Each structure stands twice: as structure tokens, then as C-alpha cells.
Amino acid sequence: MLVLCCVGQAKAFLTIHPKSSQIFSGESVTFRCNIQRGKVTDWKYTWRKDDVDSISRKHEYEISEVNISNSGDYRCLGEHIDNGTYSQWSDAVRLTVTGKSSNLSFTSVSPYTGETVTLTCSVGSDSGWSYTWYKDNTKNVVTLSDRHTTTGATFTISRAAESDQGLYWCQGEIQSRSISSIISDPVTFTVNGE
Incomplete structure (x- = not known):
């Protein structure tokens, strides 16, 4: 000692x-x-x-x-x-x-047609993360339109329509440290008729 x-x-x-x-x-x-x-x-x-x-x-x-x-x-x-x-x-x-797991949450996974829905992706408290969004089994990057907007960790669908239905994923990345999170578990999104 x-x-x-x-x-x-x-x-x-x-x-x-x-x-x-x-x-x-x-x-x-x-x-x-x-x-x-x-x-x-x-x-x-x-x-x-x-x-x-x-x-x-x-x-x-x-x-x-x-x-x-x-x-x-x-x-x-x-x-x-x-x-x-x-x-x-x-x-x-x-x-x-x-760990580097991405967590995906929705304000609603079964909205009515025309409602606004916000998806939120999070990896951790570090502010350096940027996020990529995927839709359906082919994991195509979500196409932005006049009804779809992204702001950092959030993806917003305004006026939800049947075409928005499907499986959604997200993934975080910190480019300055060359790290990517694990892709989140998929969430099934269904739009109900009015």
C-alpha cells in the first residue's frame, strides 16, 4: 500500500x-x-x-x-x-x-386521416446526433413532401393519409466521431378513415 x-x-x-x-x-x-x-x-x-x-x-x-x-x-x-x-x-x-440503440416514438401510431403526427427519434442526451428516417421493409429514406418535414430528431406528418401507412425506422449518427447508432425497432403506422 x-x-x-x-x-x-x-x-x-x-x-x-x-x-x-x-x-x-x-x-x-x-x-x-x-x-x-x-x-x-x-x-x-x-x-x-x-x-x-x-x-x-x-x-x-x-x-x-x-x-x-x-x-x-x-x-x-x-x-x-x-x-x-x-x-x-x-x-x-x-x-x-x-449502447447505441435508437428509440423511435410516435405521438400516435393510429391517427385519423388528416391528423398531424410527430415521430421522435432519440439515441441519447448528446446534442451532436443527426437522424435519418426510413419507411417500409426496403428501408427507403422517407420521401419529404409538402406534408412531411424533419427538424433534427423529429419527423412530422401533417394531414396523415393512407399513403403514409407502413413501417418506420430511424437511425442516429455523429459524423464528427464517425459513429452510427443501431437502427431502431420498426413501428407500424396505420391511418384510420374519418
Whole structure:
């Protein structure tokens, strides 16, 4: 067990990339441990996830494809290679890995002819998602018309008609991080006569 009590100890700082409120399964994540004094090569590093430690000469710790089991609290610590002194532990950085499922909801899946219906697609709270809409088994992109509009995560059908009936899907994408969600489960949309 390491006892860290010395005045003037160097402090370890841990950062995570990408820095996002949501990290999705399959993404690459890199932790970087920076210590106030000296070069990164002057230290060897202890990486701690929850209560499990591992030792490395590298100041970076990469997980090439994260999954749910990688979620947890991460810390790092440096041991100076020349004199054996230790830095302080870094503050904990929490990694929360979530799935990439798209969820599709309707204001109504069985409206009457002429009613307005809004479909909402969501993957998570990250605002960087853009959405693609699909209709029927061939997964053709929904055709926009004077009755169909899209605004981010919503697709609106005004004056619902029989031609709008069918199966609908949606999918989210964050282009800047090159990730796509799993396509949502299909929802059957039926329009009732007046």
C-alpha cells in the first residue's frame, strides 16, 4: 500500500478523449496522465480502474473499442523512474459507456386521416446526433413532401393519409466521431378513415 503524505508532491492530472457526456460502445477512448513535474518519460504510471491497478511506462491508456464493462472510475499515479518518489493520485474520471440503440416514438401510431403526427427519434442526451428516417421493409429514406418535414430528431406528418401507412425506422449518427447508432425497432403506422 502506498502512503502519500509528503509536502510538495507532484500532482497527477487525468484527462479523457473524447471529452463527451456520452461514450458509446465500440468507440475508442484514450486516457492521458500528466504530472506537474518533468517529462512524461520520467515517470512510470499506475492506472487504476475502480480497485484494480495496472503498471505501465506509458502516460496514455487506450481502449480501442469500449464496451459496457469498461465503465467505472479511473485514476492515475506516477512513480519517478530515477528517485522512486510518487505523485499524488489524480482525481477520478468516470467513464460511462452506453449502447447505441435508437428509440423511435410516435405521438400516435393510429391517427385519423388528416391528423398531424410527430415521430421522435432519440439515441441519447448528446446534442451532436443527426437522424435519418426510413419507411417500409426496403428501408427507403422517407420521401419529404409538402406534408412531411424533419427538424433534427423529429419527423412530422401533417394531414396523415393512407399513403403514409407502413413501417418506420430511424437511425442516429455523429459524423464528427464517425459513429452510427443501431437502427431502431420498426413501428407500424396505420391511418384510420374519418
